[in-house]
Amino acid sequence: MIDLARDGDLWIVTLNRPKKANSLTSEMLSRLIEIADDAAGEAKVFVLTGAGKVFSAGADLDEARAGLATSPLWEDLSGKIAALPSLTIAALNGTLAGGAFGMALACDIRLSDPSAKFFYPVMKLGFLPQPSDPVRLSTLIGPARAKMILMAGQKITAEEALSWGLVDRLVPATDQKEAVVELSLAALEAVPAHIAGIKALIQP
Template identity: 80%
Template sequence: MIELTRDGDLWAVTLNRPEKANSLTSEMLSRLIEIADEAAVGAKVLVLTGAGKVFSAGADLDEARAGLATSHLWEELSGKFAELPCLTIAALNGTLAGGAFGMALACDIRISDPSAKFFYPVMKLGFLPQPSDPRRMRELIGPARAKMILMGGQKILADEALAWGLVDRIVDASEQKAAVEVLAGDALAADLAHIAGIKALITP
């Protein structure tokens, strides 16, 4: 359900559970954490994407009801992604929802298919978001817009997400691989220490 491909220093992680809208289980979250640990010493660029037409619908519903919605794994995963010294790119092939926001918000760059929608229905579901998600969202789009998503339950379309700064570029899913190669080119040609040094200057 989690596929990892390595092309030299470019690593690509694919959420591959399209029949369930790439909803995430505890096993999948644990595997993503393992990959982040491996990438910390082995990758210059890490790309995160999904199979099918949805990036991720968030937590698997059955596991969410059993406690996954409030699991520490979400926060651990987003923290691992945020701390990676390499360049991280979320290639959002479709809709991003719920807890899946965390790892995408923790990436350095987000590109989105034009059909994608963005929503995080914690108010309606009665859960608190993972602690770092509202902070990262606020840093990207400001407090009022973060409240529109987290408190107002608004679904944001891709063009509005781009205008707000929630995503950085609109790229059709069929063209995202090529777009990623362009974005990754300079980092792949650099030393990992150089990548980490520039990232540290930008990221508080």
């Protein structure tokens, strides 16, 4: 359910559970954490994407009811991705929802299919978001817009997400692989210490 394609220093991780809208199980989250750990010493570019028409609907419903919605695995994963000393790209092939926000927010760059929707229904579901998600979301789009998503439960379009700064470029899912390669060229030609050094200067 998690596919890893390694092309030299370019790692592409695909959520591959399209019949369930790439909803995430604890097993999938654990595997993503393992891959992020491995990538820390090997990948110059780390890419997250999904199979099918949805990036991820968040937590698997059955496991969410059993406690996955508030599991520390989400925060562990987003923290691992944020700490990677590489260029990280979320190639959002479709809608991003719920707990899956964390891994996308932790990336350096976010591409989105123009048809994607973005929503994080924690107010409706009665859960608190993972601790770092509101902070990263607010940093990207500002406190009021973060509250529109997290508190007012608004579902926003890809065009809104682009204008707000939640995503950086709209790219149809069919063209995202090519776009990722183009964005990766400079980092793939650099030495790892240079990539990490520039990233450290940008990040607070």
